[in-house]
Amino acid sequence: MVATLAALDPGDLPAARDLLRASCAHDRAAQVAEEKLFGVSPRGAPVAFAARKGGILIGVAATCGDRVRLVAVHPAARGEGVGSQLLGACEAEVWKGAARRARMLDEPGNYLAPGVDVANVDAIAWLGRRGYIRRDEHTNLLVDVRTNPRVTVARAVELVARAAERGYEVRRARRDEAEALSAAISIGFGGAWPFEVERALASDPPGVHVASRDGRLAAFAAHDGNNRGLGWFGPAGTWPEHRGQGLGEALLVACLVDIAAAHPTAEIAWIGPREFYQRAVGVVGERTFAVMTKDSPFKRSTIPPAM
Numbered sequence: 001m002v003a004t005l006a007a008l009d010p011g012d013l014p015a016a017r018d019l020l021r022a023s024c025a026h027d028r029a030a031q032v033a034e035e036k037l038f039g040v041s042p043r044g045a046p047v048a049f050a051a052r053k054g055g056i057l058i059g060v061a062a063t064c065g066d067r068v069r070l071v072a073v074h075p076a077a078r079g080e081g082v083g084s085q086l087l088g089a090c091e092a093e094v095w096k097g098a099a100r101r102a103r104m105l106d107e108p109g110n111y112l113a114p115g116v117d118v119a120n121v122d123a124i125a126w127l128g129r130r131g132y133i134r135r136d137e138h139t140n141l142l143v144d145v146r147t148n149p150r151v152t153v154a155r156a157v158e159l160v161a162r163a164a165e166r167g168y169e170v171r172r173a174r175r176d177e178a179e180a181l182s183a184a185i186s187i188g189f190g191g192a193w194p195f196e197v198e199r200a201l202a203s204d205p206p207g208v209h210v211a212s213r214d215g216r217l218a219a220f221a222a223h224d225g226n227n228r229g230l231g232w233f234g235p236a237g238t239w240p241e242h243r244g245q246g247l248g249e250a251l252l253v254a255c256l257v258d259i260a261a262a263h264p265t266a267e268i269a270w271i272g273p274r275e276f277y278q279r280a281v282g283v284v285g286e287r288t289f290a291v292m293t294k295d296s297p298f299k300r301s302t303i304p305p306a307m
């Protein structure tokens with residue numbers, strides 16, 4: 001029996017969650033099922049697919065813009081072409097949007113992971129056989145936040161006091177600051193960061209800490225803006241004129257103390273300066289992700305029109 005593909009319905013969410021729990025050994029996809037399958041990103045809302053056999057959900061996939069957010073097939077239903085069907089449906093959406101290149105997973109603002117975990121060798125090979133090329137790598141760092149002497153409330157307080165000696169106020173951001181914060185981050189850093197910070201601000205308590213001097217924003221750090229509930233840190237940024245004052249470290253530790261309330265380990269996503277994190281809080285592990293892309297098979301003039 002061939003699988004039937006249809007739009008994933010919000011009512012499918014509990015079954016999709018179970019399916020992701022059984023399917024995704026490398027990512028905690030089940031815990032963020034709603035965010036990945038239905039949540040918006042700066043590019044808009046995703047298109048999500050359900051694959052069924054005999055009415056049973058056996059596979060799900062989602063795509064948004066040029067990114068394939070997720071493809072998963074229940075282990076009991078693999079090797080029957082269902083994954084290929086779902087991937088093909090996602091790619092058709094990408095080409096409809098006239099993108100020239102499809103890319104797996106790392107959708108700015110709403111990503112399950114910043115690429116395919118390099119430990120997921122089967123998926124990487126499977127994608128390779130479907131025209132995907134491994135182009136780049138991103139890294140996530142893992143930080144112990146439960147038994148780490150550099151991640152304690154006392155150290156957070158000490159770093160806040162040290163910043164105060166230099167004229168900075170370091171504190172948790174408030175929800176009513178969303179607009180101003182978003183505008184400032186947009187100008188200073190851009191990309192998907194304002195979106196993620198707004199999402200982090202909506203957590204309870206708000207997952208954003210800020211530093212300011214003379215009422216002007218100097219630095220910010222956020223957690224759980226993407227993959228809410230997984231304890232992922234980022235984004236974070238210090239405006240250039242305020243760098244080298246310990247603000248990044250103070251804000252990082254404040255966020256990690258938040259994360260420690262719910263998780264033993266924090267994941268610092270899609271990192272830039274590895275040495276900074278190593279020095280500030282220590283690193284107990286890391287994950288590497290392959291950026292995988294596939295070029296459109298259509299010449300520009302032959303892209304099927306959007307329906």
Ligand SMILES: CC(C)(COP(=O)(O)OP(=O)(O)OC[C@H]1O[C@@H](n2cnc3c(N)ncnc32)[C@H](O)[C@@H]1OP(=O)(O)O)[C@@H](O)C(=O)NCCC(=O)NCCS
Pocket residue numbers: 023024025069070071072073074077078079080081082083084085105116120122123126129
């Ligand atoms: C990667 C994944 C989605 C593949 O799902 P799948 O349903 O097994 O995929 P397919 O059946 O289409 O392809 C698997 C193989 O079965 C073959 N196959 C067997 N019977 C088939 C049939 N009737 N029709 C088509 N293909 C068939 C395919 O050709 C393919 O062989 P190949 O890998 O040598 O090319 C699945 O392993 C999975 O869910 N993994 C965990 C989640 C994950 O890592 N996702 C990727 C990143 S989001």
